[in-house]
Amino acid sequence: MNRTLRIGTRGSALALAQTGHVADALRAAGADVEIVTISTPGDRSSAPIAEIGIGVFTSALRDALANGEIDVAVHSFKDLPTARDPRLAPAAVPPREDPRDALVARDGLTLGELPVGSKVGTGSPRRAAQLAALGLGIEVVALRGNVDTRIRKVTDGELDAVVLARAGLTRLGRAGEITETLEPIQMLPAPAQGALAVECRVDDVDTEHLLQSTLDDSASRAAVTAERALLARLEAGCSAPVGALADVVEDLDDQGAAVLRLSLRGVMATEDGDLLRASATGDLTAAEELGRALAVELLDLSGLAAARSEGRS
Numbered sequence: 001m002n003r004t005l006r007i008g009t010r011g012s013a014l015a016l017a018q019t020g021h022v023a024d025a026l027r028a029a030g031a032d033v034e035i036v037t038i039s040t041p042g043d044r045s046s047a048p049i050a051e052i053g054i055g056v057f058t059s060a061l062r063d064a065l066a067n068g069e070i071d072v073a074v075h076s077f078k079d080l081p082t083a084r085d086p087r088l089a090p091a092a093v094p095p096r097e098d099p100r101d102a103l104v105a106r107d108g109l110t111l112g113e114l115p116v117g118s119k120v121g122t123g124s125p126r127r128a129a130q131l132a133a134l135g136l137g138i139e140v141v142a143l144r145g146n147v148d149t150r151i152r153k154v155t156d157g158e159l160d161a162v163v164l165a166r167a168g169l170t171r172l173g174r175a176g177e178i179t180e181t182l183e184p185i186q187m188l189p190a191p192a193q194g195a196l197a198v199e200c201r202v203d204d205v206d207t208e209h210l211l212q213s214t215l216d217d218s219a220s221r222a223a224v225t226a227e228r229a230l231l232a233r234l235e236a237g238c239s240a241p242v243g244a245l246a247d248v249v250e251d252l253d254d255q256g257a258a259v260l261r262l263s264l265r266g267v268m269a270t271e272d273g274d275l276l277r278a279s280a281t282g283d284l285t286a287a288e289e290l291g292r293a294l295a296v297e298l299l300d301l302s303g304l305a306a307a308r309s310e311g312r313s
């Protein structure tokens, strides 16, 4: 294949870093690539994500890909709507970065060390709900903007801390500013956090094969598939209070032989702000079923929770 692949990306520092990694991997495999920056309405607006809607960062990129302006699109997987775009093929999920959330706090503090009344910034209802549920007496402050803007609120003293995806900081070379990596037991990440989605046009079979064979990591893909199936079944967008994390774990089959399985944990906030948690394990090859089954379990729990809160009122 001698054509130059045009790889589209958003213009944020994070998006450029992510796309740079993908471009390097493709070049190392002998492909000729060029990076094209596409501005999205999400980048131009400063309104809260919950108001401007899911897909603001990704739909302009997807349109450019479908129109033939670019040949490959690189997205943060967690920013993609759960519905598949029929014009595009989800060609590759590269090896995932650490999916956990991270705290960047003043004076090197951890969550547990933040004094009562501390202001912690996040624009994510998922992070806000899980922070509130820790019962630390901290004040969660709404926040938007790129990684640099958010961290600057801490350096400037406006906030005591912010919560961000560890993966974003790592990709920007700023992991050294993390003061605590939050364990999933207290803060489950967004479904697909830390993973990238690399797409091409659905009829561009050559590119699909190239992307798949050079970039795709089957374990990352299985984990993300389970997490996203859970999210889709809960019919929640990227900013809804749903967290999920799948790990590939070694288990023993009926004959005692080692097999790899998926272990999935999920959390969902109720309207009352209570957290519902559930977990399940399943076959690596049945990731979607696992995600859907765990979503149903969470929905059952939320039905019980709703009935209980009716009883109280």
Ligand SMILES: NCc1[nH]cc(CCC(=O)O)c1CC(=O)O
Pocket: 076, 077, 078, 079, 163, 164, 165, 166, 167, 168, 192, 193, 194, 195, 196
């Ligand atoms: N919604 C913004 C967004 N989309 C992807 C990342 C980080 C990288 C990733 O999760 O892959 C971020 C920033 C953040 O949540 O801190």
